[in-house]
Amino acid sequence: MIQVSGLRKSYGGTVALDGVDLNVRQGEVYGVVGQSGAGKSTLLRCVNLLERPSAGTVTVAGQDLTALRGKDLNRARQRIGMIHQHFALLSSRTVAGNVSFPLEVMGVPRAERRRRVGELLDLVGLGGRGGDHPHQLSGGQKQRVGIARALAGNPSVLLSDEATSALDPGTTQSILALLRRLNAELGLTILLITHEMDVVKSICDSVAIMSGGRVEESGPIGDLIRTPGSRLTREIFPLPDPAPAGSVTLTFTGDPRQPLVSEAVRKFDVDVSILGGSIEDLAGGSVGRLRVAFSGEQVPAALTYLRERGLLVETS
Numbered sequence: 672m673i674q675v676s677g678l679r680k681s682y683g684g685t686v687a688l689d690g691v692d693l694n695v696r697q698g699e700v701y702g703v704v705g706q707s708g709a710g711k712s713t714l715l716r717c718v719n720l721l722e723r724p725s726a727g728t729v730t731v732a733g734q735d736l737t738a739l740r741g742k743d744l745n746r747a748r749q750r751i752g753m754i755h756q757h758f759a760l761l762s763s764r765t766v767a768g769n770v771s772f773p774l775e776v777m778g779v780p781r782a783e784r785r786r787r788v789g790e791l792l793d794l795v796g797l798g799g800r801g802g803d804h805p806h807q808l809s810g811g812q813k814q815r816v817g818i819a820r821a822l823a824g825n826p827s828v829l830l831s832d833e834a835t836s837a838l839d840p841g842t843t844q845s846i847l848a849l850l851r852r853l854n855a856e857l858g859l860t861i862l863l864i865t866h867e868m869d870v871v872k873s874i875c876d877s878v879a880i881m882s883g884g885r886v887e888e889s890g891p892i893g894d895l896i897r898t899p900g901s902r903l904t905r906e907i908f909p910l911p912d913p914a915p916a917g918s919v920t921l922t923f924t925g926d927p928r929q930p931l932v933s934e935a936v937r938k939f940d941v942d943v944s945i946l947g948g949s950i951e952d953l954a955g956g957s958v959g960r961l962r963v964a965f966s967g968e969q970v971p972a973a974l975t976y977l978r979e980r981g982l983l984v985e986t987s
C-alpha cells in the first residue's frame with residue numbers, strides 16, 4: 672500500500688534520511704521506531720509530501736506521489752489522514768467544527784457534512800460531544816477528535832506522528848485499541864512513528880527500526896523475532912548484552928506452556944540454570960525469550976532438539 676524507495680532528505684548539511692526503503696502492506700499496522708533524531712518525523716512528512724524528498728519515490732495505493740504537484744497532489748493527499756502528538760485542533764472551533772474542517776475544504780455540502788461529522792464522532796466514541804470546545808476535553812478525547820478529523824476524507828492510509836506520546840498509559844492503551852479497531856473494521860492501513868516500544872508491542876504487525884537516517888531492520892514482527900541477532904528482539908526483551916560466555920538464549924513463539932526445555936533436560940540428561948527471561952504478548956501472539964546455561968555431556972543434542980521444535984537457539 673505504501674512503497675518508499677531510496678528516500679533521501681537533507682536540510683543544508685544535515686542528512687535526515689539517507690536512503691530509506693519501506694514496504695507497508697495493505698491493511699497492516701506498521702511502526703517506525705528509533706531514537707530522537709533518527710529521521711522518523713522527516714520520513715512521515717515525506718510520505719504525504721508535506722516535505723518534498725531530495726531523492727527517491729513514495730508510492731501510495733499505486734500512485735507515485737513524488738510525480739504529482741498542485742491540485743493532483745492535494746487530491747491524492749485527501750486519501751491520507753494524519754494524526755499528531757499534540758492533536759493540532761483549532762481551539763476556536765467546536766469538536767464538530769474541527770471534524771468538519773477538511774470536509775469544508777473539500778467542498779462537501781453542509782447537510783452531507785453534518786451527517787458525516789455525526790457518523791465520525793460516533794465511530795470514535797464521541798457521539799453527543801460535537802458542541803464542546805477542545806479545552807473541555809481530556810487528552811484522549813482530543814486525540815479521538817484528531818482521529819475523526821483524519822478519517823473525514825475516507826482515507827485508505829492513516830499516518831500517526833507519535834499520537835500517544837502526550838497521553839498517560841491507560842489513555843494510550845484506549846487510543847491504540849481504537850486504532851486497532853479502525854484498522855480491522857475499515858481495512859485502514861496505519862503507518863505510525865513512535866519512540867515507545869510498548870506501542871509496537873500492542874498494535875504493530877510490522878516494524879522498521881531507524882537510526883541515523885537509515886532503516887536498520889524491517890519486516891513483519893514474527894519474521895524479525897525469528898531472525899538471529901535481531902535488534903527488535905533485543906529491545907523488546909532486554910537481557911544483559913553481551914550474553915555471558917557459554918550461555919544460550921532461546922526465543923520461542925506459540926504456546927509458552929509447552930514444556931520443551933524440561934523435555935530436553937529429561938531426554939538428554941542435562942542441567943539447566945535460568946539466567947533471565949520474559950514472555951510478551953505481541954500483536955501476532957505470545958513470544959518468550961529465555962537465557963539459560965546448560966551443562967552435561969549431551970548439550971549439543973539438547974540444543975538440536977530445541978531447534979527442531981522451532982525455537983531460535985543462539986549460543987554465546
Ligand SMILES: Nc1ncnc2c1ncn2[C@@H]1O[C@H](COP(=O)(O)OP(=O)(O)OP(=O)(O)O)[C@@H](O)[C@H]1O
Pocket residue numbers: 682685686687705706707708709710711712713714866
Ligand atoms: N526542518 C528541518 N530543518 C533542519 N534540520 C531538520 C529539520 N527537520 C529535521 N531536521 C534534522 O533531521 C534529523 C532527523 O530529524 P527527525 O525530526 O526526522 O527525527 P526523529 O526521529 O523524528 O526525532 P524526534 O523523535 O526527536 O522528532 C535531525 O538531525 C534533525 O535535526
